[in-house]
Amino acid sequence: MKQPKVDLIQPRHIYAPPASQIKQGHIYMPTSLLTEGARLLASGIDIEMHDENIKSRVVSCEHVGVNLLGSPYIPEVIRLQSTIDKEVGKDVVYLLGGQVVSGLTRSQFRKLFGDNARNGNDDKTLALSLGISAAKLLAPERTSLILAYEKIPDEIMREYLSREFSLYVSQGCKFACDFCAAVRTFRDPATGVIQRVKEMYRDPQIIERDLGYLVQRAKRLGITELKIYMSNLDVFQTPTELLRFALAVQHVKSNNLGFIIRLRGLATAESFLKTRSQFPQAIEKLVEAGFHTVGFGVDGMTPHVWRAIGKGMNTEEKCLDAICSCKQDFGITPEILMVFGHSSIDTEETLRLAYEFTLDMVDNYGAVPRPHVAKSFIPCNNGWTDPANEKAVSVLMEHPTAFQALDFTALASELTHPDEKLRELVNEHYVKICSIPGNTTQYVKPITPYLTLENAEEIKKFNEEKYDR
Ligand code: B12
Ligand code: SF4
Known part of the structure; x- marks a missing residue:
């Protein structure tokens, strides 16, 4: 079976000027997203990195991973999902990560992000969504980001x-x-x-x-x-x-x-x-x-x-x-x-x-x-x-x-x-x-x-x- 590829997105900072102004957002290396990217790569899953503070993304994969940097990012990510849904025109599975996600109950998570979103912080859920065994995912503290x-x-x-x-x-x-x-x-x-x-x-x-x-x-x-x-x-x-x-x-x-x-x-x-x-x-x-x-x-x-x-x-x-x-x-x-x-x-x-x-x-x-x-x-x-x-x-x-x-x-x-x-x-x-x-x-x-x-x-x-x- 063909392994899925994942688009990993660092959303534009919530206080960045609108992307239409062609101004850069808050440029900051997305370490959390890179850590997850490195874990996926080590488990055999290919990724494509996107940072919306620098360049707008073109989503081509069926799985889209997003990092939420704290609760102020919740509305931004909801907006991002709706734009991608419109752009792609088919069902995309969203793998949402970042510590704030772990603080939401299942029903709060579903109400905010919809039925196509999964809690990416949870390795079992992540592995199941990508069709791999969770055992393939290295612990974050043993993962090299190279x-x-x-x-x-x-x-x-x-x-x-x-x-x-x-x-x-x-x-x-x-x-x-x-x-x-x-x-x-x-x-x-x-x-x-x-x-x-x-x-x-x-x-x-x-x-x-x-x-x-x-x-x-x-x-x-x-x-x-x-x-x-x-x-x-x-x-x-x-x-x-x-x-x-x-x-x-x-x-x-x-x-x-x-x-x-x-x-x-x-x-x-x-x-x-x-x-x-x-x-x-x-x-x-x-x-x-x-x-x-x-x-x-x-x-x-x-x-x-x-x-x-x-x-x-x-x-x-x-x-x-x-x-x-x-x-x-x-x-x-x-x-x-x-x-x-x-x-x-x-x-x-x-x-x-x-x-x-x-x-x-x-x-x-x-x-x-x-x-x-x-x-x-x-x-x-x-x-x-x-x-x-x-x-x-x-x-x-x-x-x-x-x-x-x-x-x-x-x-x-x-x-x-x-x-x-x-x-x-x-x-x-x-x-x-x-x-x-x-x-x-x-x-x-x-x-x-x-x-x-x-x-x-x-x-x-x-x-x-x-x-x-
Ligand atoms: C560096 C940093 C920043 C940087 C930028 C980070 C960046 N772009 O990467 C800056 C300085 C900009 C920043 C800003 C803020 N930050 Co900050 N930041 C950090 C810090 C110190 C390190 C982050 C890190 O590298 N962690 C290491 C990685 C490996 O851990 P992780 O983030 O938990 O990621 C793991 C999982 O969450 C998951 N995961 C994460 N993303 C994804 C994505 C996908 C697709 C998947 C599948 C999994 C996944 O996998 C990772 C590996 O296990 C953390 C503290 C900490 N120890 O985490 C705070 C922290 C993340 N920040 C926090 C907050 C609240 C903020 C602010 C919102 C503060 C504020 N003003 O209120 C702002 C954001 C600005 C805004 N207005 O919204 C909180 C988040 C708490 C929470 N539960 O939501 C933390 C934990 C600090 C704290 N003491 O509370 N931050
Ligand atoms: S629990 Fe730890 S990290 Fe959080 S405010 Fe207290 S001392 Fe700081």
Whole structure:
């Protein structure tokens, strides 16, 4: 039997100008899609890569795989499906992947994406759709991406490698913050059952080989530096593995003298401080490998707020110590990742404290502000299945364009923050942090079902090209 071929699509960024303007979208190497592409290629299935931020696609296969980068992409992917259906004029099977897909129930998934869509995150479903045995699919952490990188033509690879891109280093986080939609320890609010997650590294030999390939390819394309965003959710969580990763990067550098590799990532203050006291060589070697910036998840202020959002490991002292020490002891620039404005939890006082803390860190340690507005229900986070949010979730299911309002860079809206007073205060403090010199977040406006068509169009225009990093 002939093996199916799959068109793999990275949709145009939701804030990209319309494709008709012939302007490029947000160019960013689609690592998640490439990982899946490499797994399919290794299992014997051919793929064709498309990035709508660069070029519009022509679908020729019966199977179309799409990566959803978070819930704001849901409306974009629904639109993409309807365009492809019209273009192709026959039934296409959609394999939809990206973590947000795993947070939807079967019926929510079907209601949003229709009967021809399958959950691509699930290997059994993926294999069944493609008529292969699931055993043929390598585990993601044992997959080299080189087969998929080879599918990218030089002119597109040059675009990717001359900008920051994500390197798949590890996945998963042992903590369990309520607002977080990443792969993490999870306590089902309905059943109380806890599913523990341990950070899972990729095989360091595979990472070294993949990075070596990217450096060689960059050199061939006249590029002298790679800017890498590590996929880790908490860089210092598993220091022994981190050290192996740092040594692998150093090895690639020593084989390519003069080539620059710059790394950044996200972390908790807790893991940084633990690693500093128990295994400091992991931090030192990582810095030697090129690590220059870390985004600390401060995510609110005061013990009450941290406890209420399941982030009880944070204290002001720990955040201060980690931010000060990374700068002064290791020369790493701290970013203040402030996911705040937690609905029904924050108050005027706690919002003000979060703003003042950010300001102090900027003044005292040259920190970079990165504010975000917490959205308490997102597919995959605790709030999504909390009965208290049932009504809001049903509004989203009826009006999928409103998934954009769950973007963490979007201002609080009636949908996500029903209390008017708190909503105004959240937005006031969020915009205030955004206006601190050096801030890197560009806030966007939410699209809710309560807007007129005209207002929604104005907002789309306002949001154009305001990409989150
Ligand atoms: C790099 C990155 C980005 C980059 C770009 C990524 C890109 N184009 O590839 C940038 C900086 C642009 C970015 C932006 C955002 N991001 Co981001 N990002 C990441 C990060 C750090 C690494 C991604 C990665 O390489 N992962 C490694 C791959 C291998 O894992 P994976 O993505 O889970 O993919 C696997 C499966 O999901 C599946 N799969 C994925 N795609 C597909 C496609 C097909 C066809 C199939 C079959 C399977 C499949 O197979 C893969 C292999 O197992 C992750 C954190 C993380 N650890 O994943 C966050 C993460 C994915 N981002 C997230 C979010 C929310 C966003 C934003 C929406 C933030 C926001 N503003 O609200 C924005 C998007 C902008 C917007 N307005 O919509 C969340 C998603 C949570 C969720 N459950 O939906 C994550 C998990 C971060 C977090 N802590 O919560 N991001
Ligand atoms: S917010 Fe950060 S620390 Fe908390 S569970 Fe998510 S990734 Fe882990």
